[in-house]
Amino acid sequence: MGEQKEKTQGLNAAEQAKLEKDGLDVVQDIARFAEQGVTALTPGDIERLKWVGLYLQRPKEDGNFMLRIKLPGGLLTTAQARVIAGISRDYGKNGLDITTRHSLQFHWIRLEGLPDIFGRLTQAGLTTLQAAGDCPRGIVVNPLAGIDAEECLDAAPWGEALYQFFQNNRDFSNLPRKFKIAITGAPHNSIQAELNDISFVPAEKRESGKILYGFHVLVGGGLSSQPQLATELDLFVLPEQVVAVAAAVAAIFRDHGYREKRNHARLKFLLNDWGVEKFTQELLSRTGSLQPGGKRITGTWNGGKFFGIHPQKQAGFYYLGLAIPCGRLTADELQELAGLAERYGDGTLRTTNSQDILIPGIAETVLASLKQEPLVKSQHKLQGTMTAQAITCTGKEFCPFAIIETKAFAARLLAQLDEAFPEKLPLRIHVSGCVHACAQPQIADIGLQGTMVMSDGVAKEAAEVWLGGTLEQQGVLGRKIAGKVPVDQAAATLVRLLSLYRDERLPEEPFGEFVKRTGLLDKAVNEWSK
Missing domain, CATH: 3.30.413.10 (Sulfite Reductase Hemoprotein, domain 1)
Incomplete structure (x- = not known):
């Protein structure tokens, strides 16, 4: 008892909740919560529910929750989109929001609906696990990864590798605060690299007369009440080293980050106190030797916005970028987009970290018909607007x-x-x-x-x-x-x-x-x- 009291002394309530039980363990409590209702929840329960993407929404006394679906890189099949639309109709009053990390969010979710909701999501290959909480959040990837005519590296495989490594990984399920990761192999910084705890951006080096493509690493970004842009380290990371470097940075944060005050717990505060040299030394002690930095590949920042019809790097194919005003759409609109993706695209949608949606894989032969679709024609008035x-x-x-x-x-x-x-x-x-x-x-x-x-x-x-x-x-x-x-x-x-x-x-x-x-x-x- 005395040892437990010593452990929790000086820690904030969120840290104490995590000492009681790992956030990932809340999965085992969902059926009980659904049966007993919101009045049975302890403050620790409410905190740990974030690990399955649940936040108690305003007004708290009504017992409704926001539920966030984790979409690594924003990838979504049309079948998955229809499942999400169905859940929104049945439990979320027909509404959905797109977030700045590719995710989709429901509102008005009740605890008693969770077994059915989670069952549908699991069957569709979707998850809410670690969409929130003090853990690695959704991985932001260039929304055009794999189809971007400007990319020097397809970041999609490495975004997926990062997701697979951190997902449900108990070595990183109790960090001092949220941990945001982003990666792109294209020059237009669609991932807002400077806002993340760790970002990988394209870089090049010359080796034996040949150009070698890899990544530079940025660490310690974040906004809130003390905004700070990430710092670029003097390191060149090969694609196959990305996961190891991200894991090492997350481990530094886990082992040395601050846990006393929630508003002073992000990685940026540790970086500022240590300095770049000490941080880099600690990183290299965990990864082993890494090459010094090369030349970062940069272009005009596009804010993560992709509007209209544009050619993909695959000859004869195009993608359509659709503006979703204020990032809010209805279940019916998502279902309509799924229909367009099936009729004209490759059967997938991509949410963007700028709160919009892309339809990729459109053959040149169907462009004329696509342009006549009412939803596509309605986008014309939005082009170039502040909306x-x-x-x-x-x-x-x-x-x-x-x-x-x-x-x-x-x-x-x-x-x-x-x-x-x-x-x-x-x-x-x-x-x-x-x-x-x-x-x-x-x-x-x-x-x-x-x-x-x-x-x-x-x-x-x-x-x-x-x-x-x-x-x-x-x-x-x-x-x-x-x-x-x-x-x-x-x-x-x-x-x-x-x-x-x-x-x-x-x-x-x-x-x-x-x-x-x-x-x-x-x-x-x-x-x-x-």
Whole structure:
């Protein structure tokens, strides 16, 4: 008893819950929870349910859960899509959200429905295991892996190898905090590499007069209240070394990461305290010798967005990128997309980490017919719009942490902005409900992050504003403006702000460069927010 008390002293509640029982063991409790209901859950049970992708949603007293399906690399067969659509109809009020890690999420899930839901998912070859919790989360892979005309390496096999290694692996089921992994073999940084705990990005070296392709390694990225872009290590990793390197970084995090405070537990804090040299030395002590870095292969950052019909690297085949506004769709829409993928594509869909969907494997011979499909024709009005470029989090509608509602608010805001600027300004607007920054506002041209503001003695929903974020080249975080904009004034404020950009930018000048060059927007938003 005294030994257990000593173990838990100074640890937060989540760490204590993990000492009581490994998060993976919650699988064995699902049938009992379904029978006994939410009132029988202990705080430790609620914490451990994250390991099967379950979060208690707002309002907590109603006993509804969000359930996240883990889709490594975003790959989904049409049969699996139909199973997901069926579960959404039966248990999730016909709704689905796409996340920034390829996953799909249901809301309104009750514990009593879990045996049937998990049974259907398992039969379809799908899982929710480790879609959340203090463990390696879903692996983000270039959404075009294997079909990307620009890729120098197909990252799909290595993304799958990472998934297979970490999935249900008890050596890594109790980390200090979540652990995010991403990999791409293409130059356009669709994986938002700088935001992950570890990312593998394409690189090259010359050996005996030949070009050798591999990866550079970035570590220690993450946003939330203390945003930080990942640091690139001076290492060149061969494809067959990827799993070993990721395992070593995860082991360093497990063995040396901080467990006292939840808001100071991500890998970035350990990296900052150790420094890059010590971290690299510890990594090499676990992996053995690795080659020094080569030349990173970079191109224009695309934000993970792929709209319209484009050729694949396979001659005669194309993929279709579909914008899913605010990352939210219905079960019926997912089923319709599955039908399109069967009739025109290779029978698969791909969710993207930018909350959209791709249909790959479209033969050139059927393109004309595909373009006449009503759903495809409806996409034309979205091309180049701010609505199509936006990213949003779940928001106050369901998330207990969020301060403002995001999905409906963002849809209204973006519609107003697109109407005000029919010339289609090239802008990315991200809307996050709270400081956790799940919608990645710090890398957007304009990031809105939920907060509250006092107006005439009344607390009102508002947003902090970030300007000029980008992952172009090595990336730069947006600058947070001092003031706060009430939600009901956001549209008017952004119309005024974007009018300055439209009227005073240089030809082809990106928004971030305009902000940096002029400083006008900082001053304007500060003034308007008073």
